[in-house]
Every structure is written in C-alpha cells, then in structure tokens.
Amino acid sequence: MSLIQLINVTKEYKTGSETIRAVNNISLNIEEGSFVTLMGESGSGKSTLLTMLGGLNKPTGGNILIDQIDIYKLTPNALSDFRKEYVGFVFQAFQLVPYLTVEENVMLPLAISDQKRKQKKEIVFSILEKVRIKDKSLRLINELSGGEQQRVAIARALVYDPLIILADEPTGNLDSNTSKEIINIFLSIVSEGKTVVMVTHNKEYTKHSTRVIELSDGKIIKENCTLFSSVSDAVSIDKKIITMI
Numbered sequence: 001m002s003l004i005q006l007i008n009v010t011k012e013y014k015t016g017s018e019t020i021r022a023v024n025n026i027s028l029n030i031e032e033g034s035f036v037t038l039m040g041e042s043g044s045g046k047s048t049l050l051t052m053l054g055g056l057n058k059p060t061g062g063n064i065l066i067d068q069i070d071i072y073k074l075t076p077n078a079l080s081d082f083r084k085e086y087v088g089f090v091f092q093a094f095q096l097v098p099y100l101t102v103e104e105n106v107m108l109p110l111a112i113s114d115q116k117r118k119q120k121k122e123i124v125f126s127i128l129e130k131v132r133i134k135d136k137s138l139r140l141i142n143e144l145s146g147g148e149q150q151r152v153a154i155a156r157a158l159v160y161d162p163l164i165i166l167a168d169e170p171t172g173n174l175d176s177n178t179s180k181e182i183i184n185i186f187l188s189i190v191s192e193g194k195t196v197v198m199v200t201h202n203k204e205y206t207k208h209s210t211r212v213i214e215l216s217d218g219k220i221i222k223e224n225c226t227l228f229s230s231v232s233d234a235v236s237i238d239k240k241i242i243t244m245i
C-alpha cells in the first residue's frame with residue numbers, strides 16, 4: 001500500500017464572488033522512500049497540493065490517506081498529532097526565529113514534548129550533525145548564511161523524526177552551489193527511507209528525484225518516474241556533480 005494516496009482531490013478557494021479551482025480532481029499514489037518533485041508554472045497548484053498533503057489545508061473534495069489514515073477525517077487535535085508524527089515542513093523563507101540560536105530554533109518544536117531536556121538535546125545535536133551545522137549550534141540565525149539557515153530549517157523539520165518531508169521551494173533563495181548542498185541533504189534523508197516531496201521551479205533538481213510530477217491549472221499534465229534505478233544511484237551522481245564544482 002502506498003504511503004500517500006490522493007483520491008480525486010480538489011481544492012477551491014472562494015474570494016468574494018470568484019471561485020478558484022487550485023487543484024482539480026487529482027488522484028496520485030506516492031511510495032514510501034521516494035523523492036518526488038512537483039513542478040509547474042506559478043499558480044498551477046503546487047503549494048496548495050503540498051499543504052493539503054501535510055494536513056494544513058483541507059481539500060474541498062476527495063480524500064487524502066497517509067499511512068492509510070484519512071487525515072481530514074481526524075479531529076483537529078488528532079490532525080495536529082498526525083502532523084507532528086508524520087510530517088516535517090521546509091519553506092523557501094526558512095521561517096526561523098532570528099533572535100534564537102541554531103540549537104534553540106531546532107529545539108523549539110520539542111517544547112511541547114514530554115522528553116527530558118537531556119534527551120531533547122541529544123536529538124537536536126544528532127540532527128545538527130546530520131545536516132552538518134553542529135559546529136554553529138550557538139550562533140544566532142542572523143549570523144548564518146542562507147544555506148546554513150536552510151540546514152537549520154531542515155534540522156527543525158526532522159526533530160520528530162517524521163516519515164515525510166514536504167519542502168516548498170527550499171532552494172528558492174539560494175545560489176546554485178548552496179542549492180546542490182541542500183538537495184544532497186534531501187537525498188541523504190531519502191536514502192534513510194524517508195519520503196520527500198519538493199516543489200521547485202528549477203528543472204536541474206528534478207534529475208535527482210525518483211519521480212517528477214508537473215502540474216498545470218491544478219491538474220497533473222506530465223509524470224516522469226524512476227529516473228534513477230535507486231536513490232543511491234542519484235546520490236552517487238549528485239556527488240560527482242558536487243566534486244566537479
């Protein structure tokens with residue numbers, strides 16, 4: 001059974017007398033451990049689809065099942081628990097707290113957790129190590145480069161060890177070399193078995209994904225699966241690219 005199942009999903013926004021159909025009757029299955037990129041022109045419905053997948057934006061039609069849970073049939077509290085357990089979000093604008101340190105930003109989502117402080121610190125440090133920013137854990141956010149800030153944002157998204165990472169234009173504010181480093185982090189996350197769904201406008205990054213989905217006017221117009229036989233192939237090719245820079 002697929003980890004993510006969308007069944008006839010539609011989203012309409014009403015603004016005044018106008019109704020915008022941002023996502024138009026999409027059905028889609030996403031397997032666990034895949035790296036999916038969502039492409040398409042501005043306004044084609046990518047962010048709407050991503051936020052619906054993450055339990056942040058209720059569809060006006062259809063069902064979204066994650067791990068066989070029909071997420072919008074959950075109560076608000078259960079939906080919030082579901083998000084905590086299953087989904088980590090990464091955004092273009094990082095959305096970090098500028099007057100807190102790296103460590104404090106990543107620790108922030110754990111504020112509501114019952115774990116002991118020592119345990120929380122261990123989780124935070126192991127993730128900071130994974131995204132290679134541990135040496136700057138005591139720096140304030142505004143003392144970091146854009147790429148470093150995005151690493152912190154990815155670390156924060158990983159603190160509850162979610163199965164799914166949803167990233168909306170995570171490289172949109174970064175130069176091309178830094179963007180490749182961020183894509184490499186996503187590839188290593190995927191190689192651990194997590195599922196990443198990433199919105200991007202940059203065609204170059206689609207070659208690292210296991211599946212590319214192109215949207216237009218809220219519909220899937222093109223799909224390209226299994227560009228690599230496995231994610232480890234993608235990682236090795238990506239490493240070659242990084243070495244060439």
Ligand SMILES: Nc1ncnc2c1ncn2[C@@H]1O[C@H](COP(=O)(O)OP(=O)(O)OP(=O)(O)O)[C@@H](O)[C@H]1O
Pocket residue numbers: 013014015020021022040041042043044045046047048049
């Ligand atoms: N909260 C909202 N209220 C009204 N209309 C909205 C809302 N959010 C998105 N839309 C509209 O829905 C359509 C799809 O928007 P969406 O942000 O999903 O597209 P996108 O492909 O992510 O675009 P971009 O690449 O510019 O971020 C657009 O026409 C947009 O104006």
